[in-house]
Amino acid sequence: MKTELNKTTGGANMVRRSFLRYAGTGAAAVAILGAASCKKDYSKGSSSNDIGIGDMGVLNFAYALEQLEAAFYLQVVATPYSGITTTETAYLTDIKDHEVLHRDFFKTVLGTSAIQTLTPDFSKINFSDRASVLGAAKLFEDTGVRAYDGAGYLIENVDYLAIAGKIVSVEARHAALISNLLTPGSFVASDQVDTNGLNYTNTIAEVLAAANGFLKTKVTASNFNYYA
Amino acid sequence: MNLFEIIDEIEKVDPEIHERLNPRRDAIKNITSFGSKVAVAAMPFALGALFKKAYGQTTTSVFDVLNFALTLEYLESEFYNVGTAKGVVPAANSAYIANITRDEANHVTFLKNVIISSGGMPVSKPEIDLSGGNGSGTGPFASAFTDYNLFLTVAQAFEDTGVRAYKGQAGYLKGNKTILTAALSIHAVEARHAAAIRQLRHDRGATATMPWIVSTASLGNDTTVAAVNANYAGEENTVQGGVDLKALGSIGAVTAAFDEPLTKEQVLALLSGSFLVKR
Numbered sequence: 366m367k368t369e370l371n372k373t374t375g376g377a378n379m380v381r382r383s384f385l386r387y388a389g390t391g392a393a394a395v396a397i398l399g400a401a402s403c404k405k406d407y408s409k410g411s412s413s414n415d416i417g418i419g420d421m422g423v424l425n426f427a428y429a430l431e432q433l434e435a436a437f438y439l440q441v442v443a444t445p446y447s448g449i450t451t452t453e454t455a456y457l458t459d460i461k462d463h464e465v466l467h468r469d470f471f472k473t474v475l476g477t478s479a480i481q482t483l484t485p486d487f488s489k490i491n492f493s494d495r496a497s498v499l500g501a502a503k504l505f506e507d508t509g510v511r512a513y514d515g516a517g518y519l520i521e522n523v524d525y526l527a528i529a530g531k532i533v534s535v536e537a538r539h540a541a542l543i544s545n546l547l548t549p550g551s552f553v554a555s556d557q558v559d560t561n562g563l564n565y566t567n568t569i570a571e572v573l574a575a576a577n578g579f580l581k582t583k584v585t586a587s588n589f590n591y592y593a
Numbered sequence: 594m595n596l597f598e599i600i601d602e603i604e605k606v607d608p609e610i611h612e613r614l615n616p617r618r619d620a621i622k623n624i625t626s627f628g629s630k631v632a633v634a635a636m637p638f639a640l641g642a643l644f645k646k647a648y649g650q651t652t653t654s655v656f657d658v659l660n661f662a663l664t665l666e667y668l669e670s671e672f673y674n675v676g677t678a679k680g681v682v683p684a685a686n687s688a689y690i691a692n693i694t695r696d697e698a699n700h701v702t703f704l705k706n707v708i709i710s711s712g713g714m715p716v717s718k719p720e721i722d723l724s725g726g727n728g729s730g731t732g733p734f735a736s737a738f739t740d741y742n743l744f745l746t747v748a749q750a751f752e753d754t755g756v757r758a759y760k761g762q763a764g765y766l767k768g769n770k771t772i773l774t775a776a777l778s779i780h781a782v783e784a785r786h787a788a789a790i791r792q793l794r795h796d797r798g799a800t801a802t803m804p805w806i807v808s809t810a811s812l813g814n815d816t817t818v819a820a821v822n823a824n825y826a827g828e829e830n831t832v833q834g835g836v837d838l839k840a841l842g843s844i845g846a847v848t849a850a851f852d853e854p855l856t857k858e859q860v861l862a863l864l865s866g867s868f869l870v871k872r
Contacts, residue, residue: 382842452795459803462846469841474834514777517763518770519629526767528834531851533777535805537784542792542804550688552789553696553782562699564785 375475395545412481420522420589421478426569427529428471430512434464434505434575436485444469446495460502467527470522473509479581484581488531501579506540507557508575509533515566519589527578539582615679616792654765655772656713661857662776663704665758667718668868670697675723676748679738684740686793692787693748700715700779707775728870733820745794750821752787753806754860759826761781761854784852808848823863827853 405493416425433547439463443452493498514534520526548554558564567575570591577583583593596860674684682690697753708715737744747810759780762837766773788804793804799817807815813828814821831839838847855863867872 381603383794395742400651401603418721430826449717456653456804459805459807459846461848463805463850466838466850470833470836470838473836474666510781513782514774516776518768518773519767523764524834526763527760527854530763530777530780531833531853534756534784535850536787537781538791538805541788542787544790551758552785553692558782558785560698560699561703562782563703563775564781566774567776 407556412592414480414483414582415585415587416480416589419477420520420525421475422586423516423529423569423589424471424475424520424525425478425480426516426573426586426589427513427532428468428475428574429483430505430509430572431464431467431471432483433485433579434509435461435468436483437490437501437505437579438464440487440492441498444492446498447493448495450488455548456542459501460542463535463539477504480584481582483584486579486581489579496547499543500580502543503540506536506543508572509536510557511567512572513567514564514568515572517566519569599711616786629856636642655769656708656711657777658762658765659704659708659711659713659772660716661860662759662779663701663708663715664719664869665860666697666700666704668721669755669865670694670701670750671718671721672751673722676738676744676872681738681741683741683743686863689789689793693789696782696786700782703779707772708834722868722870727865727866732867740792742797744823746795746816746818748791749787749794749796749802749816750818750824752790754824754855755783756780756787756852757855758857758860760852761856761860763854775795803849805849806852807845811845813848813853829854 416422416429438457442454442458442461445457449457456526487501492503510533513529513536517526517533520529540557544551544554544557569586569589573584573586573591573593577593583592585591617769673690675693677690698765705715719791720728722732723737724729724730724732725736726735734743735746737747759776762776763773763780766776791802791804801817802815806813806825809815809831810824810829810831811827812822813830814825815828816825829848830851830853831837831844838850842845842850861869
C-alpha cells in the first residue's frame with residue numbers, strides 16, 4: 366500500500382489515511398477491504414446507499430444513523446417546539462452538536478468508502494409539538510444505543526470497537542435525558558432495560574428497518590441480511 | 594437449543610472438539626442441572642464462554658474482565674444499598690435512585706451467574722469503605738449518607754468511572770457475541786445512570802453540570818470537585834481515530850461527544866486504598 370500523500374486528493378483523504386494508520390490497519394483488515402473490493406463493489410464511492418461489508422460496513426451503518434440524528438436535531442434547534450424551556454434548549458443544542466460531530470467524524474474517516482449523504486423524511490414529526498419531537502428523539506436515541514451495542518461484536522478492528530464504545534455511552538446519556546424529559550424517572554424503564562439490568566440490543570437489519578421510516582434515501586445492508 | 598447437536602456439528606469440522614472440551618467435560622455432562630441452576634437468560638452467555646475456553650483464546654481475559662466488572666458492581670451496589678438504608682435520598686428523587694439501586698443489584702447477580710455458568714469462579718465481595726478512607730470510615734466522603742448533594746457527587750463519579758471502566762475492557766471481548774454484547778449493554782445502562790444522576794444535580798442547582806462530560810482543554814473533570822480529577826483524567830481528549838476534532842466544534846462539544854476509556858489498572862488505582870480497602 367502506498368502511504369505517501371496524493372496532493373490532488375485533498376485533506377479528507379489525508380485525514381482518513383492518518384486514521385487508518387492510527388487504527389493499526391493490520392493485514393487482516395487490509396485483507397477484508399481487499400476482499401470486499403475484489404468481489405462486489407458494495408460500498409465504493411459516495412453514491413452508494415448500501416453500507417458495505419466488514420468493519421467499513423459497520424462504520425457506515427453508524428454513519429447512516431448519525432446522519433439521521435444530526436438532521437433531526439438541526440431541525441429541532443432551528444424550529445423549537447412551542448413552550449420549550451431554556452434548559453431544554455441548552456440540552457437539545459448540546460445533543461445537536463454531538464450528533465453533528467459524530468456525523469462529520471464518520472464522514473471524515475470513511476472517506477471514499479462512505480455511503481452517500483442521506484435525505485431524511487421527517488413528515489411524521491410535528492416539530493412545533495413537544496411530545497412529538499421528544500418522542501422521536503427518544504426513538505432515535507434508544508435505537509442508536511441498541512444499534513451500537515448490537516453491532517459491537519461484528520467489529521474486527523479493536524480501534525474501531527473503541528470508537529464505537531466512546532460514542533455509544535454518549536448516545537445512552539442522550540437517551541436517558543430525553544426519556545426523563547418525557548417521563549421523569551424513565552431513564553432505565555423496562556422498554557429499554559431487561560430484568561438483568563442489560564440494555565436491549567438490535568441487529569443491523571432491525572435498526573435499518575426502523576431508520577428507513579425516517580429516510581427518503583433508503584439504506585440497505587446486503588451483507589448483513591437486510592434489503593430495503 | 595441442543596448443545597450436543599452443536600458439538601456434533603463442530604466435530605464434523607473439528608474432530609478434536611471433544612479433546613478441546615475435555616477440561617469442561619463435567620460441565621457438559623451436567624448441562625441439564627447446570628441449566629436448571631442458572632437463569633435461562635444466562636445460558637447463551639454460559640455457552641459463549643465455554644467455547645471460548647475450549648478454543649483457548651482469551652478465556653483468562655474474559656473471566657478477568659467479568660470479575661473486574663463484578664468488583665465494580667459490588668461497590669456501586671453497596672453504595673446505593675447503604676444510601677437507601679440510611680435515608681439520604683429525598684422523596685422527590687427516590688424513584689430515580691431506586692431504579693439505579695435495582696440495576697446495580699441485578700448487575701451483581703447477572704455477572705455472578707455468567708461467571709459460574711461459564712465454569713469460572715466469581716470473586717467475593719471486597720472489603721468496602723464508602724467514605725473512601727481505606728477502612729477507617731473517615732475518608733473524604735464520610736458525610737455522603739447525611740449530605741445528599743455529596744451523595745449525588747459520589748454517585749456521579751462512580752457512574753462516570755464505571756462507564757469508563759467497561760469501555761476500557763471492550764477490546765478484550767472483541768468478537769465475543771454473547772459476552773461483549775452483555776458488557777456493552779451494561780455499559781449503556783451505566784451511562785444512562787450517569788446521565789440521570791447528572792440531571793438530578795443540575796436540577797438541584799449545579800446548573801453547569803450536563804448529562805454528558807463537558808471538559809475544558811486542560812481538565813477532563815467537569816464536576817468542580819478536585820478530589821475526583823483523576824476519575825476524569827483523559828476526558829479532555831479531542832483526537833479520535835487520529836483525527837483532531839477541535840476544528841469541527843467547541844472544546845466542550847468535542848469532548849462531550851466522545852466518552853473516554855480507563856484501563857483496569859487506572860480504575861483499580863482510583864479505588865484501591867480508598868473505597869476498596871487495602872490492608
